[in-house]
Amino acid sequence: MSRLTVVAYTFGVLFFLVSCAFSVFYGYKVMSHDLPEEGNEIKGYNYHFVLVPEELDNDYWRLVEKGAQEAAKEYGVLLEYAGPKQANIDEHLKTIEMSMASKVDGIITQGLSDEQFTPLINRVVERVPVITIDTDASNSNRMSYIGTDNYYSGYLAGKALIEDTKGQANVAIITGSFYANHQQLRVQGFRDAVMSEQGIKIITMEESEISRVRAAEKAYQILKDYPEVNAFYGTSALDGIGIAQVVEKYKKTDQVYIIGFDNLPETLDYLSKGTIKATIVQEPYEMGYRAVQMMIDLIEGKTVPPVVHTNTRVLRAADLPVSHLGGREAGY
Template sequence: MKWKILIKILFFILLGCSVCVMLFFGKETFHIQAKHEAAQIDYRYHFVLIPEEVDNEYWRLVESGARDAAEKYNIYLEYLGPFQADMDEHIKTFDLAIASMVDGIMTQGISELEFTPLINKAIEKEIPVVTVDTDAPLSRRRVYIGTDNYYAGFLAGEAFLIDTKGEQYVGVITGRLDASHQKLRVEGFKDAVKNEERIHLIETRESHITKLGAVEAAYEMVKEFPEINAFYGTSALDGAGIAQVMKRLNKVDETYLMAFDTLPETIELIQEGTIDATVVQHPYLMGFEAVETLVNLKQGKNMDKVQHTETTIVRKKDLPLENPGRTGQLR
């Protein structure tokens, strides 16, 4: 009797372990399962959009454009990636998409070193890759769709020169120091202001693509360099984070703040005068055109390898925007 009870206990323990393993590996094979589901519903193609982080407001706008295009062209679209910016997780998701032989992949080319081999691997398996927002020009990616990031930074620098007078001590906060698009935005800004003796670039620090990271970086810089009277934030949440610090320290009136993107909070901060200007990208359009481009590539059409979306500067006088945070929506 005791042996029967022991066997039953062991059986339920093994069953529980089996369920846990099944759930774990089910997550790891979601791409393959999704492809089977797509085939059953008779979608035209199965594409995957891999963002830098899935719940970032900017990338949700890219997703929105991609989903609208997917609906238009009868595409099964997956939106998958790290919850917070994580290079290893991003690469793992990319590799899983390749392994499941999806019909097309859209992703950032954050780092040439890590992403070029994966992009080339996908191309070798005849899976077209479109880079979005951040290019990987040394790879075999088929098309890049997004901002000319160097030009965007240069445009921010030109606007900064127009908007300011006198000595400016600038703190730069960037999303990730190792991300190629962030580097280009900083480089462009520096080149635009380098011949102006009144502009002094103090230091560049990282926000890790989070508002909290921008708050911490801005606070530390102001405490360490009290002469700072201007900030330039190069990723979507940097402006709001810097603005929070300027409000807390009562430095809004004496600090010029150049932000990036038109998220709703950024627009509100421009309207109230806390942020002076922002660089406008078109994330919705990037997502829409990325899906559309993959469809054209699957049909054998030749596409321009680089397709830059428009970049402009918005100040308070330019508001209201028709679609704050969703600039570039197709109609």
């Protein structure tokens, strides 16, 4: 073997080892950011909780986290915010399992309707108390649920659409997930509300996968395939925003009625302009704050109600502060 070959071989081995080292380090940093560490020692805190959202960077879940962190600071709790970067049931379940293994004092998590979720929660609560938030898992042994009455919120949306369209609309539904329990309930509540209205027809329903980009793609395809559609109902926080983007670009906003969910800043902007006509407002901050309080009560042996429904209401442009009304008056 020539000297040049030996040098090249040695360099190649060194490069490989350095690459592996960086990969291991990077992987560790990612995992330590997204998942609780086992054996995490808590100093200066009364309790250690983990909040597992549907997806980490969702604006709605950041509001839940804000409320939870405020309560955690007030009550001397270390709160970790950990979970999937994008909605993913396997990563969600893995985060719960890692939280249990790291011996946290309590787990606050969105409920999931997948058949894997209930058996896992039933196993976890034997070691760690679990509170579901935003979406319940009523068939599991979770200790309590705090969040929206999702069926009622869907029913409110249906009644608002009837009122605003005078009972005449061809509706397309874009839902965050066909399989998530809270999304199913919001659809069912809406369907039940409009069922007796002869002038309202549900034309089609599509899934956005909790993505504003996908919601926009679905809205565009619906308008192309079903020109008779003149109303949209979006059941997740990002659906209404995606729908509104398409309606503004491809249709006259006074020809299409949109009712969405939540009061994210973009939603309020579209509401003030009249692109979105109404939105169903939840209380994510309150959910997060009270979930931490309830978990402390559980640990300290106090009685906690099995279900706590936070407030839900319809918001229209007329309900916004004058300072937020920069666009035309909302109306169908």
